Amino acid sequence: MKIEKELRQTKFNNVYHKVALNLMFTNNWLFEGQNKVLKPYSFTQPQYNVLRILRGSPNQALTVNAIIERMLDRMSNVSRLVDKLLEKGYATRSQSSDDRRSVDILISQKGLDILDEIDEQQEIWEKSFTKMDENDAKKLSDLLDKLRER
Amino acid sequence: MKIEKELRQTKFNNVYHKVALNLMFTNNWLFEGQNKVLKPYSFTQPQYNVLRILRGSPNQALTVNAIIERMLDRMSNVSRLVDKLLEKGYATRSQSSDDRRSVDILISQKGLDILDEIDEQQEIWEKSFTKMDENDAKKLSDLLDKLRER
């Protein structure tokens, strides 16, 4: 459905404003879809994203700051978010040896296993969610990069 | 900056996953920028968006459900969100005459004034944020619409 129809709005201030609204709306649409995947595993989306980030650094721990750098939404509460992952046994935390202010956070086997499980569902959903071909997807990604240029 | 560099990640599962990440990242980028505009007015983004929706229905009140329909992120807490707008005097609430379950919410003059003020800032920012031309913007919006097709 076109964004005009989704928002019951036919006129926009300008085309850039329309893009901004469409982006936010689409992001939310994506968010809802992903939430449906995550719900059975009682993950919040930030928790899931951080766990993926940890997996992305195999056999090597990341500090809290390193996690924040890699996050989609750089939030302040990563300490407490990591607490949740520890509680569930999906990661471990230990003091860094070279800088005693830092902490090393490492994904556990249990964390890797749950991610594998979710990934299957995630991929099914990701591939179903669009009628775009790969060219369109690439084009879209490039335009998003361009949008952020200034 | 390309998304690969932003996220310090060179490989993605597939092009659709890359698009999804890019979309979420770009949305957050947009969110941060808009937040900077809103901060001096101590609006949250949902509050601002709802006030814009109310303005979009001039001289005509909207029910809570009508607001939800038009929102970018259809959230459940619109009652309390509207409370905030009432507290600040940006809107009024009255019982609907034809259906006594419904309430009519109407933007106030004060609400219109503050929106005008913010809009100036908003527009300055919106026009500065991109090197895209109008064609690119239109193309991007179309691709977002297409992404949501299924």
Added chain:
DNA sequence: ACATTTTGAATGTTATTACATTAATTACTG
């Protein structure tokens, strides 16, 4: 070496969100 500044992470507090439930009114059905 010592004082000062900066950095990395955690915590306290308040506001906001998510989720489930409730209360009131309207719509539907036999």
Added chain:
DNA sequence: CAGTAATTAATGTAATAACATTCAAAATGT
């Protein structure tokens, strides 16, 4: 028409996020 279901909005609650502050450790300057 009575009884049941559906709807509209508000509320209770627990979890999460935002924002500022704190604490320890490291870096820097004199």
